[in-house]
Amino acid sequence: MLLEFDEQDGVIRDRELLDPNHVVEEDRIVGRDEQLQEITKMLRVALGDNRPPNLFLYGPSGTGKSLITKAVCKNISQICRTRDIRFGTVEINCQDLDTLGIGVYELATQAAKEADVELEVAKHGVATKEKWDELYRIINENFDSVVIVLDELDMLVGRRDKQEPAFSRLLYQLSRASGDEDISTHISVVAISNDTKMMESVGSRALSSFTPEDVHFTDYDANQLKDILHRRKDAFYDGVLDESVIPLAAAFAAQTHGDARKAIDLVRVAGNLAEREGSTRVSEEHVRKAQDKVEKNRVLEVVRGISTQKKLCLYATAAVAAESDDETARSTTGYRVYQFLTESIDADQYHQETYVNKMKEMTTYSLVDFERRSHGPTSGMFLEFQFGERPQTILETLREDSRVEMLSPDEVQTVVHAQLRNER
Template sequence: MDTPGEDTSNSPDTDQSTESVVESILDGKRTTVFKNKQLVDPTTIVDHERIYGRDEQLAAEARAFRDTLDGERPPDLLLYGPSGTGKSLTVKAVAEKVKERAETNGIRFDFVSVNFKAMESHTLDRAVWKLGQQTAHKAGVAWELPRKGVSTDAKYVRLYEIVEDHFDSLVFILDEIDALTGSKGEDEPAYSRLLYSLSRAMAEQHVNTLISTVVITNHPKFRENLDSRTDSSYNPTGIHFSDYEAHELIEILNRRRDAFKEDALEESVINLVAAHAAKNEGDARRAIDLLRDAGEDANKNGDTVVTEKHVRSANDSLVKNRVLEIVDGMSLHKKLALYAAAVIADVNDGKAPSPVVYQLYQVICNSSGRDVYTQETVNSHINKAATYGVVSSDRTSGGFKRGVHLLFTFKEPVPAVLETLEQDDAFDSIDREKSRSLATQFL
């Protein structure tokens, strides 16, 4: 019998138990519903023939990249539209196909893709370092430069050396460029300075390589923040991507059906996954993620067929994990601002007028003994959440007493947002029901 308080974590029995659990999984016969799971992996570049509902965009991208095969510089492209509408997917598929043709013609063409939202730091210096690292990887050479201790200019020099020595034509795919905001207090966002440098690389004779950029963004108005000199030198061709409709999502998922073994998908699964994704702004990436996660849920339970039960379970986890990932890194006051907006939206069909949000925010801060920021700051905090797709923000007129104001509309399920925020100990003293009652009064 164990002595109370005794540490038995290293006892033979515990080790044997842990070892047997691990070995039983590793040595046991694996049950899987998948035949080729890569087809439902978001990092996989699928062939353009698997892409549905984007013929117009694929054609525009192919026409632009066609210049490479004629020894000309492809035009800069600006791909804009909501998340999960095929922007990254289509341009990488086309670039991959052009790369194959270019190799046949003896042209050293390639593309380098960086998602700035995924970077640890959103400064220009880190962006140039990341571009250099990825370019070196594509060229098959060492990047060599450390993240810190070397100037940004030195990183540009090394980047251009690699480009000049290894490519005849190179496209930089700059994904989620809005996230490249730079350091606080800078006169212009880091993405403006990056675009200026890349757009001027040939003119300033840093390289003879034909360089062009593909900018991918959810917010085409990011150009409003460009420095005037950048705006004059950066003139992309715009390609718009709209939300997918439910029937399009069904076809997209059907084209990934062979990721699964034959008869491993219950007939209604594809339609249910598409319906969930259609509720979330027609996001195809989310639909594919959900289909894969439903398959993983079936595997975990030892089931040989993916059913609606697995889809619902995977969807609940997907929503909670996405919201947690976004909310977890927010400062407390950003969380308080978003919480006030979520409470308002919870009693108002998912919509939260900024004047009412600010009223509730003030009450919450005062009752919990916290500083109260200005309405402008609160609006800015919530707009930060808009950048990550939690809410959208539109300017509207509310008529009597409110005038022109912002209207926040939640894209993620409001209950999931509230539950995730309330996991922070700082919300222990905040009564949600009381806040809901106040929200109803303020509306």
């Protein structure tokens, strides 16, 4: 079977170009000239063996923050090698990190990989200070200058009993490191977040020592997304893409926050679907199938990693939106449905304020957005949630959780209808 498939004519020539995380050449970076220039200007001082400033890159997911940082650091590294400057980039994604200690360990692991040396500290059973010491040892012994990239930093919250979030404590320690007499390496930090208000949660000590230069990234529009896809068109063999493929993929991605990752994923999945069908062309129909598949995969990736309580909050709100005419959900109505869900499966029940805060946290995943509203003096104030994906897709994905699966969709729908009637 392997040989049989190997002999088939494929449509994809270079799969790396269809990987959204692949660091592409500068001429393939589209619609981000201003941000590219700003970041280059600020990080290029490393070429003179000086410390670059700390940066805070913020804006919606898939708008080029990580891509541009990696591309600039890659070019700086190449030039530094010709100047006998030991430059390194240490990057971690904070989305799946639970505590500060795990975050520091991951930084030490990536620093060891970048330096091609052995890591000499354990992941568990070791004090966080020992992990910091190991990170600084590796950096100090192997680099003249290092840029530490903290992607999705706002996701590193840490233990809830701590007054200050873990990402604030991480920034404080890292930004103080360059002033340490025992550390000769120039250390600068690039903090990346989808949450424009992340810095409001940073403690005063961390804020005064971090003092970053801000770079804002906006959504891509449909035309910019088309340009991005056209610059990666050579990932496919000549003539295999129907004319409608790139405009349609760009239009789908533009509808959901102008996410370039989604646009690239769509054409990649469409190409894979065409190959599996044995087709010699990628058509509009392949893109439409890819849209359904990518949407479900993205939601699944997000909801798999959240707690059962967050899933119940999300399920209740999506259930209301799915039955609403405009696919929105009031926080007051969503909370009453949430109460029904928790009672149905005998789960702990949050107060309404906590439910609302959990739903607000979902905005960092780009699953929901919200506005504060009031429908007259008798209704009071409430939040109105809107979903970035189809609410039905979110419900279908959440039902893969064993506890959520215990809920009867018909019963939930009946409760939702009753609550929506009460709204009127």
